[in-house]
Amino acid sequence: MGIIINDVLNLTIGIPRSGCYASFANSRLSTYLPRYTVNYIVESSAGIWVDKYSRDDGSPAVEHLFVRTSVTKDQLDGNIYTLLYDQLKTNYSSTTDILE
Secondary structure: OEEEOOOOOOOOOEEEEEEEEEEOOOOEEEEOOOOOOEEEEEEEEEEEEEEHHHHHHHOOEEEEEEEEEOOOOOOHHHHHHHHHHHHHHHOOOOEEEEEO
16 A cells, blocks of 8 residues: 655655655554543654655665654544555645555
8 A cells, every 4th residue: 555646756866756656564653642632643654765666676765754643542443554644645735545
């Protein structure tokens, strides 16, 4: 599972690029309940590749983006990654879900 970022990103490798691929694959996911709150925090780091082919070929991510979202106890019973992807997508104006 991942997303294609249709926006043009100015990558740290020095090139502007659209069609980058982002995924939480192989990233550690943390969930915790902060003091004095009722919502949990879920966080992880999304890898960003030049494109999906680079990710599939085993190339390292060219960037990483830390993603954090607040969730209810009931949402913890669902797909946490869906919530993280929804939060990740708020950073971009146009994305495409890749569900494979």
